[in-house]
Amino acid sequence: MDISTALRTNGAVRGFTADPVSDAVVSELLDDARFAPSGGNQQPWRVAVVKSPEVRTAMADLMRPVWQEYMGAQHAGKRAFAFGKSTGDAPVAAPNALIDDIQSVPVVLAIAADLNKIAIMDGNAEHRPPVVGGASIYPFCWSILLAAKARGLGGVLTTFLSRAEAQAVPVLGLPADHALVATIFLGVPTHQNTKLKRNPVESFASIDRFDGPPLTA
Numbered sequence: 001m002d003i004s005t006a007l008r009t010n011g012a013v014r015g016f017t018a019d020p021v022s023d024a025v026v027s028e029l030l031d032d033a034r035f036a037p038s039g040g041n042q043q044p045w046r047v048a049v050v051k052s053p054e055v056r057t058a059m060a061d062l063m064r065p066v067w068q069e070y071m072g073a074q075h076a077g078k079r080a081f082a083f084g085k086s087t088g089d090a091p092v093a094a095p096n097a098l099i100d101d102i103q104s105v106p107v108v109l110a111i112a113a114d115l116n117k118i119a120i121m122d123g124n125a126e127h128r129p130p131v132v133g134g135a136s137i138y139p140f141c142w143s144i145l146l147a148a149k150a151r152g153l154g155g156v157l158t159t160f161l162s163r164a165e166a167q168a169v170p171v172l173g174l175p176a177d178h179a180l181v182a183t184i185f186l187g188v189p190t191h192q193n194t195k196l197k198r199n200p201v202e203s204f205a206s207i208d209r210f211d212g213p214p215l216t217a
């Protein structure tokens, strides 16, 4: 598959067949993904391949309240977790296959980043939370999903667990000075949406300045 097609069709997958994915294949995915860029080529990534049913259950138990908080905000018509804040709305219980069926997901990866290896260039911003540090780890995460796509696998990057990082520290043995940046679920898709809804270029790209005229083809 050419890169452009892969980029345009790698939709989130949240349902998986029972086909197992071997450690050898997971290792291949990570072997591809390790070529991702990172600031200063510091490669801050750490990966826990979570197989233990107990650890998976503990992760799901930490993710569930976050999901319910998200759904509470959704039901209230609000944007959940904007600027890291809770909306204060009552949590809403709703099914979530990734959380409820975590034991049957073929591959669960917890991804961490060593903060000693990330230059957080906007860490001094006083008017907003820092975001640039994420650029040293999320290309790696996305590369895992592209490497999966190349092998007929699919998956989704999630961040529920990052909201409960403090409680996840003992569950996952997260080292000090590490951020829990994502949980990636992978497997053979039961269905993959390849007709992705994304905004057109002219809606987000402009000439010279962000308030300049739209870039058109």
Ligand SMILES: Cc1cc2nc3c(=O)[nH]c(=O)nc-3n(C[C@H](O)[C@H](O)[C@H](O)COP(=O)(O)O)c2cc1C
Pocket (backbone or CB within 6 Å): 010, 011, 012, 013, 014, 156, 157, 158, 159, 160, 193, 196, 197
């Ligand atoms: C930073 C980030 C965080 C995400 N967090 C979650 C999550 O916690 N749970 C989830 O189900 N999907 C999560 N997703 C997946 C997005 O919902 C998905 O990429 C987006 O809705 C586009 O879906 P599509 O590829 O099917 O069009 C996340 C994606 C990113 C990039």
